[in-house]
Amino acid sequence: MLGTMMDVPLTIPPLLDRAARLFPWREIVSRNADRSIHRTTYADLRRRAWALAQALVRSGLRPGDRVATLMWNHSVHVEAYFGVPAAAGVVHTLNLRLHPDQLAWIAEDGGARWLLVDETLLPLYEKWRDRARFDRVLVVSSPGQRPPVGYESYEDFLATASGQLEPPLLHELDACGLCYTSGTTGEPKGVAYTHRSTVLHCLTIATPDVCGIGHRETLLPVVPMFHVNAWGLPYAAVMTGAKLVLPGPHLDPVSLLELFETERVTLTAGVPSIWMGILDALDRAPARWKLQRMRMIVGGSAAPESMIRAFDRHGHDMIHAWGMTETSPVGTMSRLAIDLDDAPDDERLRLRATQGLPVPLVDVRIVGDDGEAPWDGASLGELHVRGPWVASSYYKGARDPDRFAGDGWLRTGDVAAIDPRGYVKLADRTRDLIKSGGEWISSVDLENALMGHPAVREACVVAVPHPKWGERPLAVVVLRDGGQTTAGELRAHIAPRFVSFWLPDAFAFVSEIPKTSAGKFLKSAVRKQFPSWSWGGTSGVNDDAP
């Protein structure tokens, strides 16, 4: 028996229509490349986004055509998020932190015919423009500026349209966005989000136990708009009429803290390395910025408990999330269940530092060698995910059996345990586990413990070959400004929390750890830096290793 309800597809343009009708005065604040501040409103954003849609259609866009962006977080990027799908096109966000060779490969694979590019990113574009096949390259300059000679202006392009959009017919399963995985291994792979998946993700992250986004929020996504749609936050801000604050290219702690203060930000999101920098700045000058109490979503890689605790002290609430390009990205969110209100602080902190509970409409499971593993907090297995905003395949690609289980669930490549309450705790990427004498050691747990030492800014633990044990852990450590410690002290610091064979045998102190474009440790590069280790003598060697 079918129901009697309207067949209204879930599509993106009505979200902006609503914001412009109900909250036309609500601001989108962007920091320009020259550090000045630009302000616009949802009324203007709609006018410009629909003008972009119209101009694209006039310049030949057919449904499904891709439009690439190479831009920082600012209001023109939000225009593209709505204007391209409103024209029945697909926004292909290019990750400006990638190597020019990768950019060229991904742009070619995506096949966009238009590129929207920040003027400040033209030098990057010029490194691979010979290999690019765009029909039109539209340059977004700072307000009042003109692009360099030889380039077409985005503003001139917009001016060819009136903004009176004749909306094309959109289907909810049409693609609206295209984003490539970071590709720490193998070729990058494209994920094509649909109007439906984007709207459902947007509604769900707005609910109170996920991100909790209503129109009263002021939302600053530090996470870049070229990376999984800035975790969907710009769409949720527009749907609800929240104020958006966008930092442009200025992601240094002081620039961000200034925006937090002056724009009275209430909700923000980013990767741990961003928050580590903010924490350093706050610790150094706690009274310098007058901030609202913020909820700070952290994801992309694991945030150490010590960081969550430190932000508690500064009066902010850090909330751990987990997701990936293939999951739009929000899959889990670490909210403490109400029955833990009176639990000991350490227990609460331990759970807050997990990846959290699956959000509504998302299913998780862990699968080990013997099939699905129990939710006992100890059994490890590969994390599998299923839900209406999870990829079922890759763009243009066959359905890689390494990434999708036989019954269709996404294989994340992350190794995790799930506790009886449903809190997901990632151990490692499968390839990042260390196998010592036949036993697994989790590098992530060691890293988090090491980062709890006051002198340590970052710690990355990798496997190095060992003649006796196969592999042993090596800790690569970056100290905080002015921090001082020794291998012995660090080892003693974490010793109480691990069985002894887990403890790293060797410590290397470095000034920087190589990272992926998304801010995660690039462990493959770290392993290349330390292909071997001199295990001679007893120095640093843990004789208890199995």
Added chain:
Amino acid sequence: MLGTMMDVPLTIPPLLDRAARLFPWREIVSRNADRSIHRTTYADLRRRAWALAQALVRSGLRPGDRVATLMWNHSVHVEAYFGVPAAAGVVHTLNLRLHPDQLAWIAEDGGARWLLVDETLLPLYEKWRDRARFDRVLVVSSPGQRPPVGYESYEDFLATASGQLEPPLLHELDACGLCYTSGTTGEPKGVAYTHRSTVLHCLTIATPDVCGIGHRETLLPVVPMFHVNAWGLPYAAVMTGAKLVLPGPHLDPVSLLELFETERVTLTAGVPSIWMGILDALDRAPARWKLQRMRMIVGGSAAPESMIRAFDRHGHDMIHAWGMTETSPVGTMSRLAIDLDDAPDDERLRLRATQGLPVPLVDVRIVGDDGEAPWDGASLGELHVRGPWVASSYYKGARDPDRFAGDGWLRTGDVAAIDPRGYVKLADRTRDLIKSGGEWISSVDLENALMGHPAVREACVVAVPHPKWGERPLAVVVLRDGGQTTAGELRAHIAPRFVSFWLPDAFAFVSEIPKTSAGKFLKSAVRKQFPSWSWGGTSGVNDDAP
């Protein structure tokens, strides 16, 4: 270009699976018919709901079959909300406040083969059982009790199943629920909700600017589960893991206030007449109950400003909503926009007493004789609605052109204005407007003003024929306990707020106003009570009428 995301249908059973996995200990508290309190948990609710599904399938339920309920708000009713759809069946909620003739007609039209009925409602069922065609009637008794001889026990029926459900394949456009309009005019009409419409409505009402439902809430829906799924709140509570408190048949103010206090309710919902009773009780004994600060959703008919202000004084936040059976029901919610934080109290109160802003994914418009009317706060027109949880037709029925516009929008039959900010303000049902000397008078505005007088409990304004003006307003008034006033005093009280020809010429004081089963004034019955009025002499007559 199609996207690459999973084809996961939006269906109801995973909502309860999630609650039982993540919040197995969270309670559903019900008041039994004998006033005792029954407690269960989401873990048990799932076990019992899936047992119901399995027992229904074993007893012959085929996909799309209807299962009727004639029950108050309690945990077994929630079991039916999930167990019936999990069996691919359709929950047909029967409105126990209807006349037995109407019940018989609606049950026949819905065609359910099973009836789940509260033992205390058997006397009502027996009034029309001769005309009922159920294969099985399953009686829900108080815990530990057996149904009367000759009736089958719901508990025995559940016991035929193990609770190990083999889930049937569900499609998101399948019906999951059936509810009939109150039918103040014409035959009642059925609306068949789908799995998709229910899940989308559920996600949207959970967002912060609609109802704001997370797992930390304790939610008491006073609004009956036989009326538009208790506004969708039980589904949202389960999806998020909120605690549910269900009042059973005991809807008197003291019983409700006791539950608010002992269960620490944070969110509740009901019609104005319920809140008027609560307000009376609180005014009489403000210190008797120690309540949490509650958000109180009010809908079904207009809440007067005076009531919203009175609850402000008691420390609760009354939030006005609008919807109807055909809209699942939430269409608008009156949340003050953040730029009104510093507006004068009267302006804020005036907007809070409107029906509010359209919620995400819902579109509204007003259509007058000359087509779509502007959002200027003054132009009146019929309110039209469109959205993925709005009916496009009626069950079994042709698409009545009186209820659906040519382009598919639902014609609500309500006359409204929309102000430039998007706040919808209902004037009247089209048939409730009063036409005096060719000019329209809104009865709702007069009623709300009269209910602001401290002596007035309820006021209903209807048109009565007038020899000179065609129609003139008559105010039918119920006084509060101990309240005293006169026609002249009431007229003077509201005179400053209206042009003089709007003021009622006549006042009738009565002990009760007839209401629909949903608690709305039954104006057709009031008009029948006062088919004419003696307009002789000048007594009460307003000589300024046009």
